[in-house]
Amino acid sequence: xxxxxxxxxxxxxxxxxxxxxxxxxxxxxxxxxxxxxxxxxxxxxxxxxxxxxxxxxxxxxxxxxxxxxxxxxxxxxxxxxxxxxxxxxxxxxxxxxxxxxxxxxxxxxxxxx
Ligand SMILES: [Zn+2]
Numbered sequence: 001x002x003x004x005x006x007x008x009x010x011x012x013x014x015x016x017x018x019x020x021x022x023x024x025x026x027x028x029x030x031x032x033x034x035x036x037x038x039x040x041x042x043x044x045x046x047x048x049x050x051x052x053x054x055x056x057x058x059x060x061x062x063x064x065x066x067x068x069x070x071x072x073x074x075x076x077x078x079x080x081x082x083x084x085x086x087x088x089x090x091x092x093x094x095x096x097x098x099x100x101x102x103x104x105x106x107x108x109x110x111x112x113x
Contacts, residue, residue, distance in 0.1 A: 045093030
């Protein structure tokens with residue numbers, strides 16, 4: 001079952017299937033069992049799904065995700081506003097999110113002091 005992420009009037013993203021490279025969790029019958037999507041990010045390219053496997057703690061960016069942008073102008077405004085409010089840097093797209101996620105995994109694995 002594909003997962004769907006939507007920001008009304010701004011963007012939507014579909015993820016066909018999710019499976020964890022780390023422990024092989026495939027999300028059970030509903031496709032999202034044992035996965036948390038709270039870390040998904042909104043970028044200038046659209047919503048980038050970020051999945052955390054609650055079985056093993058691995059965080060990853062599914063490669064098979066389709067990013068759709070409904071209003072580029074509104075999306076950009078929302079991303080810029082959010083950056084101002086939260087002080088987090090603006091991410092341009094999937095590649096930057098993937099880099100960020102690698103850092104999170106490294107911190108969790110304690111490779112970075
Ligand atoms: Zn896992």
